[in-house]
Amino acid sequence: MTDLRDVSPQAPHAPEAQEWPHAPEGPEWPRVTTAGFDGFVVRFGDALSEAANRAALAFRAAVDLAGWPAVAETSTSLVSTYLRFDPLGTDHAVMRRQVQSLLATQDWYAAALPQGRRLWRVPTVFGTGYAPQLDEAAARAGLTAAEAIRQIAATRLRVQTIGFAPGQPYLGELPPAFDIPRQTELTPEVPEGAVVVAIRQIVLFSVTTPTGWRHIGQTRFRLFRPDADDPFVLRPGDEVLFEPISPERYSALAKAGPDGGALSEALK
Amino acid sequence: MSRTLTLHTAGPGLTVQDLGRPGYLAFGLSRGGAADRLALAEGGALLGQDTSFAAIEMAGLGGTFEASAEMRIALTGAPMGAALDDGTALRWNASHLLPKGARLTVGAARRGSYGYLHVGGGIATPDRLGARGVHLAAGLGARLQAGAVLPVGDDAGGPVNMALDPEPRLEGGGLRMVPSLQTELFGQAELIRFQHTTFVRDSRANRMGVRLLPEGAGFALDGGLSVLSEVIAPGDIQVTGDGTPFILMSECQTTGGYPRIGSVIPSDLPRVAQAPAGAAFRFTLVSLAEAVQIERRAAEDRARLPARLAPLLRDPAQIRDLLAYQLVSGVTAGTDLDDDDPDTEEGRRP
16 A cells, blocks of 8 residues: 555645644653543643654553453543543552553653554535535635635644544644634534534544534545444544545535545555 | 334333443443433342343333233333323332233323333343443434334343332432542632532433533633543533533543533432432532442442342232331331332431
8 A cells, every 4th residue: 555645745744743742741741640430541741742642542552452450441532541440349549550550661652653544535525505614714714715625635634532422533733724713602513424623623523413613524424333343434543634526526425325435545 | 023012102202221332432432321320220120130131211201102912110210100001000119010912101200300111121122332222412223202112132030019219319419529630720719619509400401411500600710611622421520611510421422621620420420310400419529539438338239229129019908017117117107108209208217
């Protein structure tokens, strides 16, 4: 498989580590804290950074690999790892020590991205009646709609975390112009497959939901397929390119099945 | 399909529920499952089967059910009027025999929010991602509609006409919380004020979360809107921009950026789920060590449920025995024998 980063000078913009804020330094990171009655969270920073995101993913993989019997479930958010355990079987102090000793085994900020990552090219209709907030979001970013589409389509976005709704990715990072706030009011209903934008991130909706993010594009890519062998399509670390299509092409993709015309290839 | 339960009428909030599907948090899918998990344990005890069997959760209003074959059933959670079409009234918090072809009508909740209809063998709708519990927010399954025909599993057999005195939890009250991810951002003074504030359960509540209205000022956090999105678990008390707390429930989202002032301990979540609109809550912050003790006792109580079953007595000749039983359990003699309202009984205790 081709690594698209090497294809040509026009290759899509890939987020390189040096373009992201640096990993937090100093002895206060990472931080271990309890979360509710039966959880621990390990935070690798207090702001989104590529290194902290990678650290969270790598530490979760290490906890899963450790196979501690008290641990029931693990997950990651943008820059933190969560574990749920049974405090009636293992007390909090013991669990904390286990977490801290695993943390001490390596520099998690230097960890590699997860194995088996994929690049997804997702046909997307920007604006029109399908995604009515493109003009508004572009204006907020100080761009014309055409320039906003060009910049988004040229940016390879990485799945930083899956969350909020089943299979739903938080994708980053867009160019600085897109550091636009969420709206204060909720849009009552934005459909599954919607591309929404705020704070230099894109979320691709896996369910129909109210949102405070602006709806700028629409896809037919189904991210949660409860009756499929693999119900969740994307994984943290995967990368996504939104490829502009016409409304006519979008209509035709209604017959394209759950991928909605999206194609994937392995990333090295 | 040898054994089925047919819905002739259905209230607007009927879903098949079990203990949910843990293990998918990393994929953005919360555990889900019954809003009142203790009710599943009570139903399991009443029917002598495992807590994991799926039941019908009825939010506010029941429906009319017909069994294709004689079935053992149990009714738990929020008490609702229940009767067979021959006029026989069925007591809540008890197990019964539902004859083949009889129609069971379950009415509106008299107290609390979620009633449960359990069947011997459990509701046997297909597993999806390892569980039967409907997850409305994720689109896993849907509310039950009139005309639905639900498969019922084979019943290994067990007791019937047994009753259970449930743990009172239908009218709000005290909630114990432990620290959550942003508790310290609120500061000591606000944390104390939070614990001295009475909250009223808003009409906005569902399987995802329950909104609470504070008496007095809200608990908005300066800069609270810029908290980085982190993991959410049921019980977390999320404070939205206007200072109003939401307690997140079984179908909550898996991550969120609103600050959380605390997290309700698991054994108090049935109390949150069951409180009707207008019920009052107060919070107490407890240490993790105290919470462990509380949860350990709650787990022991759940394990003892089968031992606390008592025969459901209807024969007038046996009423004397029933009175004796109630005196032993500390309830004042002379209470209405059909009173299945645990909160009222609790209130009458000396």
